[in-house]
Amino acid sequence: MDNQHRKVSGYRELNQDEIDLMNRIKAKGAELLQLQAELEQALMQQVRIKAANALENTSDHAEYERFCSAEPLRWASIGKTDIQTGLMALVRAVAQPAGV
Template identity: 45%
Template sequence: METMIQPKVTGYRQLNEAEAALMNEIKAHGVQLDELVQKLRATEGLDPRWVSIGATDLQTGLMALTRAVAQPTTF
């Protein structure tokens, strides 16, 4: 298997294999949640404001989880 050199991203450390797996799991849940949000947006009778608020809060939560794993050193 070819070893790929990971470029250094400013403010982020290199993740180990377990951390990368966690990040991928979080991202996979994000895809599932996006599908749910799209389904809700396509459902008549729902308040679109609350769907949007829910979507934003879910995105915020996923971002917080990824930052918990990545532990960036910058703002």
């Protein structure tokens, strides 16, 4: 449906500069989220390698423990959430919806 935003309470017409800015924000967001996904894949590979090494060689167990206690997957997940929150805030700053 064309012009759906006109049927949603609190939204306004955006000018072309605002539309372009919002599209740039969304493009950078997609780029950042792709980078985060690459990081998560790299960390998952590290988990597999470090766990296998720790099983084969007890001297590698301390490195595996260090890695686990640093919680890199948790922090990567928090980073993703913060990126998404930041992007939503930037889009809202451009859109300037009325109300809450």
